[in-house]
Amino acid sequence: xxxxxxxxxxxxxxxxxxxxxxxxxxxxxxxxxxxxxxxxxxxxxxxxxxxxxxxxxxxxxxxxxxxxxxxxxxxxxxxxxxxxxxxxxxxxxxxxxxxxxxxxxxxxxxxxxxxxxxxxxxxxxxxxxxxxxxxxxxxxxxxxxxxxxxxxxxxxxxxxxxxxxxxxxxxxxxxxxxxxxxxxxxxxxxxxxxxxxxxxxxxxxxxxxxxxxxxxxxxxxxxxxxxxxxxxxxxxxxxxxxxxxxxxxxxxxxxxxxxxxxxxxxxxxxxxxxxxxxxxxxxxxxxxxxxxxxxxxxxxxxxxxxxxxxxxxxxxxxxxxxxxxxxxxxxxxxxxxxxxxxxxxxxxxxxxxxxxxxxxxxxxxxxxxxxxxxxxxxxxxxxxxxxxxxxxxxxxxxxxxxxxxxxxxxxxxxxxxxxxxxxxxxxxxxxxxxxxxxxxxxxxxxxxxxxxxxxxxxxxxxxxx
Amino acid sequence: xxxxxxxxxxxxxxxxxxxxxxxxxxxxxxxxxxxxxxxxxxxxxxxxxxxxxxxxxxxxxxxxxxxxxxxxxxxxxxxxxxxxxxxxxxxxxxxxxxxxxxxxxxxxxxxxxxxxxxxxxxxxxxxxxxxxxxxxxxxxxxxxxxxxxxxxxxxxxxxxxxxxxxxxxxxxxxxxxxxxxxxxxxxxxxxxxxxxxxxxxx
Numbered sequence: 001x002x003x004x005x006x007x008x009x010x011x012x013x014x015x016x017x018x019x020x021x022x023x024x025x026x027x028x029x030x031x032x033x034x035x036x037x038x039x040x041x042x043x044x045x046x047x048x049x050x051x052x053x054x055x056x057x058x059x060x061x062x063x064x065x066x067x068x069x070x071x072x073x074x075x076x077x078x079x080x081x082x083x084x085x086x087x088x089x090x091x092x093x094x095x096x097x098x099x100x101x102x103x104x105x106x107x108x109x110x111x112x113x114x115x116x117x118x119x120x121x122x123x124x125x126x127x128x129x130x131x132x133x134x135x136x137x138x139x140x141x142x143x144x145x146x147x148x149x150x151x152x153x154x155x156x157x158x159x160x161x162x163x164x165x166x167x168x169x170x171x172x173x174x175x176x177x178x179x180x181x182x183x184x185x186x187x188x189x190x191x192x193x194x195x196x197x198x199x200x201x202x203x204x205x206x207x208x209x210x211x212x213x214x215x216x217x218x219x220x221x222x223x224x225x226x227x228x229x230x231x232x233x234x235x236x237x238x239x240x241x242x243x244x245x246x247x248x249x250x251x252x253x254x255x256x257x258x259x260x261x262x263x264x265x266x267x268x269x270x271x272x273x274x275x276x277x278x279x280x281x282x283x284x285x286x287x288x289x290x291x292x293x294x295x296x297x298x299x300x301x302x303x304x305x306x307x308x309x310x311x312x313x314x315x316x317x318x319x320x321x322x323x324x325x326x327x328x329x330x331x332x333x334x335x336x337x338x339x340x341x342x343x344x345x346x347x348x349x350x351x352x353x354x355x356x357x358x359x360x361x362x363x364x365x366x367x368x369x370x371x372x373x374x375x376x377x378x379x380x381x382x383x384x385x386x387x388x389x390x391x392x393x394x395x396x397x398x399x400x401x402x403x404x405x406x407x408x409x410x411x412x413x414x415x416x417x418x419x420x421x422x423x424x425x426x427x428x429x430x431x432x433x434x435x436x437x438x439x440x441x442x443x444x445x446x447x448x449x450x451x452x453x454x455x456x457x458x459x460x461x462x463x464x465x
Numbered sequence: 466x467x468x469x470x471x472x473x474x475x476x477x478x479x480x481x482x483x484x485x486x487x488x489x490x491x492x493x494x495x496x497x498x499x500x501x502x503x504x505x506x507x508x509x510x511x512x513x514x515x516x517x518x519x520x521x522x523x524x525x526x527x528x529x530x531x532x533x534x535x536x537x538x539x540x541x542x543x544x545x546x547x548x549x550x551x552x553x554x555x556x557x558x559x560x561x562x563x564x565x566x567x568x569x570x571x572x573x574x575x576x577x578x579x580x581x582x583x584x585x586x587x588x589x590x591x592x593x594x595x596x597x598x599x600x601x602x603x604x605x606x607x608x609x610x611x612x613x614x615x616x617x618x619x620x621x622x623x624x625x626x627x628x629x630x631x632x633x634x635x636x637x638x639x640x641x642x643x644x645x646x647x648x649x650x651x652x653x654x655x656x657x658x659x660x661x662x663x664x665x666x667x
Contacts, residue, residue, distance in 0.1 A: 162600040183538035422627025
């Protein structure tokens with residue numbers, strides 16, 4: 001068979017004539033991937049996430065060389081890494097700081113999506129892969145947190161695995177199956193280790209590739225929410241696009257330099273971050289007989305954890321009333337016919353299972369788990385529940401933007417409450433926060449359509465600099 | 466499906482049937498191959514065997530004090546209740562408790578402990594110190610008015626999600642935990658020795 005006729009010379013030509021994929025993919029994803037030229041600050045975080053992923057994988061590989069996934073030695077081996085392995089403390093602090101930074105970067109990356117409608121058609125799949133990455137990341141963080149085998153590791157795992165026991169009928173057996181024992185034990189540590197170092201990272205890498213491939217097929221969104229592919233020059237290239245390499249690679253390296261300054265400032269000066277990145281109680285070895293007096297998950301899980309804690313039996317009445325009101329809203333939004341009856345029937349079933357006085361009521365504990373699950377999974381629905389005619393907040397009614405900011409504040413308040421010990425007043429605030437959280441998403445099909453949008457320009461807003 | 470008109474179409478239909486049959490058999494095989502992997506997650510024989518009953522000498526627990534022993538990897542409390550503590554339990558209004566008579570069945574209370582004090586002997590309260598919500602170990606016993614979550618009541622507080630229990634392990638109403646603390650099977654071998662994990666007669 002004849003060789004592919006290459007446009008390159010020398011070694012590259014030799015490779016290209018045998019494996020043309022290499023250069024054609026390089027062009028497709030780097031030198032001829034046209035990205036909108038009006039990217040702003042918010043567009044750094046995707047690249048940062050990729051860099052943090054690399055930091056986590058590299059530091060993780062080196063930690064595994066010294067760590068022992070055995071309940072008798074795990075805590076000791078982490079201390080050994082910290083005190084006796086040359087440079088071990090540095091590698092471990094990069095890994096533990098990287099975990100928190102991964103979430104900071106991903107939350108900001110997701111906020112960007114909400115701000116500019118990046119999940120809207122045709123980018124639904126990009127968003128879904130992103131949400132799956134977020135789920136994997138949560139799993140990865142949770143499994144990894146057990147490994148140091150400190151008090152928070154142990155009791156955090158105990159609480160989360162017990163979430164599954166809230167599922168009616170199969171729950172208790174399911175949580176035993178997940179732990180591999182009747183309590184969190186050596187068997188649990190070993191399997192969590194396997195998930196943390198191999199199973200989830202493999203899935204995560206696959207999803208990251210899918211996320212980027214899907215993005216490069218439809219093209220990047222931008223702060224104006226305009227499709228740059230709609231306006232192409234005579235050469236067939238988008239008029240408002242520039243090749244990703246070298247423009248955005250250089251641009252991102254500049255941002256990365258600043259990001260890494262912040263990252264290493266934390267690694268060197270405040271790796272524990274006042275007990276938020278590494279919790280104090282995790283410096284005590286796991287003790288199955290004593291729960292520390294105050295336990296809370298690491299900060300990145302606390303908004304969802306607050307929603308779990310807010311679901312008490314009194315609050316079930318409020319939730320049931322909210323469900324009924326929401327069902328009525330859907331009922332009247334639907335045309336007459338079978339979908340209305342289906343809504344009615346589904347609502348009745350849910351209410352019978354929700355209302356505390358009903359004979360078929362499921363425990364608030366179960367509903368707490370359901371609400372927490374929904375609060376994470378609801379992000380998948382964004383491309384469909386956002387019905388605004390315009391993608392970017394720049395051209396949506398001003399109050400849409402402030403609603404989004406209100407949601408962010410609510411998310412932060414829930415996050416703060418999740419770090420605090422339980423108290424009645426704080427529970428009320430968390431319950432209000434939970435209602436607002438769900439109202440933001442569940443009412444989005446209505447509020448996102450309301451109000452007057454500003455005219456969207458034909459070309460992106462960009463001044464050469 | 467339309468009736469085949471030519472020999473080629475008939476052969477095609479036959480091949481499709483064969484492909485479907487092969488996929489079904491192959492799929493069943495693939496599912497069967499999952500069995501060892503799924504079952505490897507269940508507790509091992511060693512984990513199942515580690516659950517021997519524990520003997521506790523009660524003379525070492527002074528009135529008002531609590532001792533924690535490990536049974537099946539879980540903390541089991543032996544609280545020596547003082548007469549005031551017993552009154553405290555008896556005086557708790559039933560309508561403030563989620564399940565005052567221990568009637569729920571998620572963690573069935575053994576018949577010999579199905580009373581207000583949830584114990585065989587009034588002074589010794591024996592329970593698994595694991596919250597029925599999500600499995601943290603509550604802290605206590607706390608005296609009345611020493612903890613904001615418990616307020617005027619004496620009892621236990623779960624640090625994770627704020628469930629509170631009285632000194633008989635009965636959960637207060639409107640808290641995340643749905644059930645009273647589990648009372649493990651136990652029996653007295655003599656006045657001062659209790660066996661936790663076994664309540665067989667004989």
